[in-house]
Amino acid sequence: QITLKESGPTLVKPTQTLTLTCTFSGFSLSTSGVGVGWIRQPPGKALEWLALIYWNDDKRYSPSLKSRLTITKDTSKNQVVLTMTNMDPVDTATYYCAHRDLGLDAFDIWGQGTMVTVSS
Amino acid sequence: SSELTQDPAVSVALGQTVRITCQGDSLRSYYASWYQQKPGQAPVLVIYGKNNRPSGIPDRFSGSSSGNTASLTITGAQAEDEADYYCNSRDSSEVVFGGGTKLTVL
Numbered sequence: 267q268i269t270l271k272e273s274g275p276t277l278v279k280p281t282q283t284l285t286l287t288c289t290f291s292g293f294s295l296s297t298s299g300v301g302v303g304w305i306r307q308p309p310g311k312a313l314e315w316l317a318l319i320y321w322n323d324d325k326r327y328s329p330s331l332k333s334r335l336t337i338t339k340d341t342s343k344n345q346v347v348l349t350m351t352n353m354d355p356v357d358t359a360t361y362y363c364a365h366r367d368l369g370l371d372a373f374d375i376w377g378q379g380t381m382v383t384v385s386s
Numbered sequence: 387s388s389e390l391t392q393d394p395a396v397s398v399a400l401g402q403t404v405r406i407t408c409q410g411d412s413l414r415s416y417y418a419s420w421y422q423q424k425p426g427q428a429p430v431l432v433i434y435g436k437n438n439r440p441s442g443i444p445d446r447f448s449g450s451s452s453g454n455t456a457s458l459t460i461t462g463a464q465a466e467d468e469a470d471y472y473c474n475s476r477d478s479s480e481v482v483f484g485g486g487t488k489l490t491v492l
Contacts, residue, residue: 313472315481372419372434
């Protein structure tokens, strides 16, 4: 059974850097075809894809946020970390991590999400 | 960057059939996946690939694609299908979500 859980601060100040951790179980990020992505959703708004990392360390970023994002993996800890610099109130959102399989080409299992508020 | 366009809202009478559409150039080359999201919950994958349902998704959900348009069809909509639905696809370098469609079951 695959599970993912997001963790990190619930409140960050403008200009600060956000660090979120996705801790997962039920799969390995060293298995061919496997990836983990980050998606966010501002209150009352649509889903927005942020970043994706694959088993082979291939990394993909949203073009509009690429300069602010870094995604890394720690295979031994079953974790994926997303950092987002220069946080702004418009970045207030629920942040989700999700499992992705190249064969499905979809995010098949999602974490519960973590709400992050950006405010001074 | 890629874009996927969805109608903001659609309604359907209980037991009737509804189609939710998603348009975008990337859909000419890649399949869409579809997600159902109910208030306060994480999205759930309901359709992926040509027309595949994950385990546990009722067979009233189906997917199709033609040209630059992907569709999610619910045949015999139930009250519990009332939710937001998002399409998702990719191009060679990025992933993109549609703006979502709010489905109301009357």
